[in-house]
Amino acid sequence: MSEDLHQILELHRDRGHFTSKLLEQVKDLNQDASALILAWELSGLVPDLDPTLRERLFAICLSLQVAHGLGHTRICLQPDAGSPISLVFTALGLEAPELKAFLGDPRLAPIVGLPGESKPLIVSGDWLYSHRLFTHEQVLAKQILTLRPICIPESVAPSEGIFTDPVPLNEEQRRGVTMALTNALTLITGGPGTGKTSIVISILRALLHQEGMALEYIALAAPTGKAAQRMGEAIRNYLGRIKDIGKVERGLLEATLEPKTLHRQLGWHPAADRFRHGPGSPIAAKVVIVDEASMISQEHMCRLLGALAPNARLILLGDANQLPSVEAGCAFRDMVSSLGGNCIELLQSYRMNEDDPDGRNILSVARAIKDQKEEDLWSGPEPIQCRDSLDQLQYHKVELLDPADGVLQAFLERWFGTEVTGLPGFQQKVGKVFTYADGAWGSGEEAQLKELFDHFDQFRILCALREAKDFRGVEKINEHLHRKMLSLTGEGLRNLAAYCAGEPVLMTSNDYRRGIFNGDQGLILKVRFDGQIRQAAVFPRLKGHVPFPLDPLKHQLEHAYAMTVHKSQGSEYSRIAIVLPQTNHKALTRELLYTGLTRAKKSVVLLAERDRIPFASSNPSIRSSGLAEYLIRSENSNPKGI
Secondary structure (H helix, E strand, C coil): CCHHHHHHHHHCHHHCCHHHHHHHHHHHCCCCHHHHHHHHHHHCCCCCCCHHHHHHHHHHHHHHHHHHHCCCCCEECCCCCCCHHHHHHHHHCCCCCCHHHHHCCHHHCCCEECCCCCCCEEEECCEEEEHHHHHHHHHHHHHHHHHCCCECCCCCCCCHHHHHCCCCCCHHHHHHHHHHHHECEEEEEECCCCCHHHHHHHHHHHHHHHCCCCHHHEEEEECCHHHHHHHHHHHHHHHCCCCCCCHHHHHHHHHCCCCEEHHHHCCEECCCCEECCECCECCCCCEEEECCHHHCCHHHHHHHHHCCCCCCEEEEEECCCCCCCCCCCCHHHHHHHHCHHHEEEECCCCCCCCCCHHHHHHHHHHHHHHCCCHHHHHHCCCCCEEECCHHHCCCCEEEEECCCCCHHHHHHHHHHHHHHCCCCCHHHHHHCEEEEECCEECCCHHHHHHHHHHHHCCEEEEECECCCCCCCEHHHHHHHHHHHHHHHHCCCCCCCCCCCCCCEEEECCCECCCCECCCCEEEEEEEEECCEEEEEEEEEECCEEEEEECCCCHHHEEECCEEEHHHHCCCCEEEEEEECCCCCCCCCCHHHHHHHHCCEEEEEEEECCCCHHHHHHCCCCCCCCCHHHHHHHHHHHCCCCC
């Protein structure tokens, strides 16, 4: 136990229940003991502070840490009963003071300031910020307001073929393309199947046709490796369908476009702990197109806009109804809600048609969740199908199965047999020793790897929680399925072996030296390197698959039989199972369920008690941020951006 944490516990030694209750409360609010230490150290920056005042200051500092962990960029100084301040003060057994007056105490001046001051805590109106997040919010707002009104003269209107080949764009999509060609800032939001990829390709073709822009001046990016990979695959698939192949289209096909993660696009230097690109050192691109923009944190959005070259265009695509970023803020949602003149919303879904009844049902249920239409969930034209037993599951559309009384474990047994190992000849195919030499696989092995990756890309289990009892969380499910795979392909490996052949894995951090990034998904296979057989993590790349010896990587990996809904963003599967908490947990939000449902194209099995569904629909993910307020206020006071 650290000396600081010991001091904290000693301070409250007379409150019996405090220690375990507070630590449990902090953990439940996405924090750990380090939040206690940081808050204690911050409160100690005020010299000779009365112990009672320090105790309250400590509680406020801890509340701010908790708020950041919940995704808020600030906390209200007039808190309600469920606010981070109320929760922390209650756990400490303290009565919250009149916060604004308390923070205005001159004795706290060393750490509490007003906007424009360099103090750790900033009071702005009725809100308390950390100096770091307040600065990012203000800088981002000014960057947006500078970029928003810039118009780019359209030299020549795009040819009609750009809007009709290979498929005709609807009116919303056409307006999105035109806006991207004539505005410095364009926001395109829409659910799955609304044709965002069609817009990206049309923009690329128009830029190259009408403006003669060199392809190297167009940057494609996404927040995670998986999202970047999917963006690239969607672009290549769409290009392959174009009928009228001209010079521009041929150049796009031959260029093998490879979207990068935002970290790579911004030039992250892990050794220097900084980004290469930023104010004064911009990205060379004249047009930056970013997919899955809802995943970008406020701080990272600030970095992205700060790295744009003068006169560059920024096009952000995403779904504002999805889960916001893991880090604090909801920048894309705030921008969409406050910048109507720069935003196009795509409403028509091409999955919701008579030819695709599975996709239509999934998206209808997702919309009912989003719009809080509970009656449509159970008795509408596209309802959830409630199943009474495991044997009744049909693995089409959206089905609900109550996981009580061992049903969830029985489901996992069946899932392992029908999905994970359902590929014909699975054991032999994942047990094969592949050969990799001089940057190339053995004869025919690239095709064999593609078959394995295509198989695992068809299904996934998604959870609301990482940790939960009775197979309700990612960790328990992964542990259970890992043991089953060990007995199948482990070939005598000890039960403590971390990984074995045929296991899906997920990167949990960025590895810049190897070029693999947080969110990248791979498979564990046996690979012969220079005559030596080793376990390897194999990852898909634009031009094939790349293996990495497992030992140096294993602490950056986790199993991916199941993953959190947050981690699944940017991915798409044919069939998914969604495991929800047994109680009305705060993590179970409208955005989480909507995001989970829309990862699937054909089948969703909801493993949950029926009451969890309306609870989630009525529990929006609310994040406190001042960005939208600032933008709307500026828009109203200066609507033309003058």
